[in-house]
Amino acid sequence: MSHLLLPDASIPALVLRAVVVYAFLLLALRVAGRRELAQMTSFDLVLLLVISNAVQNSINAGDNSLTGGLVSAATLVALNWLMGYATWRWRGVERVVQGKPIRVVSEGKVHVSALRQELLTLAELRSALRKQGIMRISDCRVVTLEPDGTLTAVRRDVEQRSLAELAHPQARFEG
Incomplete structure (x- = not known):
């Protein structure tokens, strides 16, 4: 029963492994190109499923404990949230991670x-x-x-207007 709860690998090692795999996959998907993101086919879905299976042991170091899985999953969720926040907060991070139009x-x-x-x-x-x-x-x-x-x-036939032309006039409320 203790093997179910106690991880074989240390918690810092599990966190580090999840960070490294996450960074690698982020880079690999970025290099794969933006075209792939919008036009996901069944082959792309199969590829993602196979990749997830391939990197599973890289993340958890072969640790099948409940705690090891939860630590790895929590690390990935936290990394994903941090990347979302960083791309929202800093335009430079957004350009590096997502690219430019x-x-x-x-x-x-x-x-x-x-x-x-x-x-x-x-x-x-x-x-x-x-x-x-x-x-x-x-x-x-x-x-x-x-x-x-x-x-x-x-x-070509669509008129583009400036922000000044499109801005809503501020209504004054007196009360």
């Missing part, structure tokens, strides 16, 4: 090098634009590949 179309012209860099085909670009109700690339003022892997488009 990439412009793939300007004034109806495709940035071929950007498509190539992100492994995005012309057919995929056209498909994403059709989903936004845009039938031709030439109808776009700007198309941006966002850090989360989605494509956002601004049509």
